[in-house]
Amino acid sequence: MVKRGYHHGNLRQALVESALSLIEEKGPAGFTLSEAAKQAGVTPAAVYRHFAGRxxxxxxxxxxxxxxxxxxxxxxxxxxxxxxxxxxxxxxxxxxxxxxxxxxxxxxxxxxxxxxxxxxxxxxxxxxxxxxxxxxxxxxxxxxxxxxxxxxxxxxxxxxxxxxxxxxxxxxxxxxxxxxxxxxxxxxxxxxxxxxxxxxxxxxx
CATH class of the missing domain: 1.10.357.10 (Tetracycline Repressor, domain 2)
Structure with missing residues (x-):
């Protein structure tokens, strides 16, 4: 999978967009924070600067x-x-x-x-x-x-x-x-x- 990245500087919104894509594909319970982070092009640890969990x-x-x-x-x-x-x-x-x-x-x-x-x-x-x-x-x-x-x-x-x-x-x-x-x-x-x-x-x- 090609990393989408967040060169626009809005990591929080990039993660939301990644989650929306994964929700459509796998359902709300079918993905992990690690998958959302990977799709946004960041490490899983970066997610926790914005969200407490999935x-x-x-x-x-x-x-x-x-x-x-x-x-x-x-x-x-x-x-x-x-x-x-x-x-x-x-x-x-x-x-x-x-x-x-x-x-x-x-x-x-x-x-x-x-x-x-x-x-x-x-x-x-x-x-x-x-x-x-x-x-x-x-x-x-x-x-x-x-x-x-x-x-x-x-x-x-x-x-x-x-x-x-x-x-x-x-x-x-x-x-x-x-x-x-x-x-x-x-x-x-x-x-x-x-x-x-x-x-x-x-x-x-």
């Missing part, structure tokens, strides 16, 4: 992932304005797009076993990403009579769970999970059914 390195990758994720979600939400419905649907599509474009970050965030409360920085990044979807849900929820309106946190959690399920089952090319329809269509139809149940879309036909 989990700290993965946690940093997850934090950076949440920061990118929040930016992607915010851009999608802003792009859908001024329609609350368009903004809400755009955030769902952005979830799929992020998982495909940033698989290493996605795995570090959701499949590594690293809790979002491991550090204040990771918790804050996760909260910012979640708050974008909650804001989109709150905007859309204003069109529902108050007595029938679910809390924004519940509303957004349902869509988050649906998006996550589509990604895990049908958008990650997992063996034996070939989807009968494109993941985007599955998510869009699922969101449509959910929103019709809340009275936010007219019935079919």
């Amino acid at each position: 989990e700290d390195l993965i946690a940093e990758a997850a934090k950076q992932g949440y920061e990118i994720f929040a930016d992607v979600m915010q851009f999608a939400y802003d792009s859908g304005q001024p329609s609350a419905l368009a903004a809400f649907e755009a955030t769902g599509r952005a979830y799929l797009a992020f998982a495909r474009k940033h698989p290493g970050h996605y795995i570090a965030m959701f499949e590594s076993g690293i809790g979002v409360n491991r550090s204040p920085e990771l918790a804050a990044a996760s909260s910012r990403a979640r708050s974008v979807l909650e804001q989109a849900a709150a905007d859309l929820g204003r069109h529902i009579p108050p007595e029938k309106r679910p809390p924004p946190q519940m509303f957004s959690a349902h869509i988050w769970a649906m998006s996550h399920g589509v990604v895990e089952l049908f958008a990650r090319n997992s063996p034996g999970t070939r989807a009968p329809f494109p993941p985007e269509d599955l998510l869009e139809s699922g969101i449509g059914i959910y929103l019709r149940g809340l009275g936010l879309l007219p019935p079919d036909g």
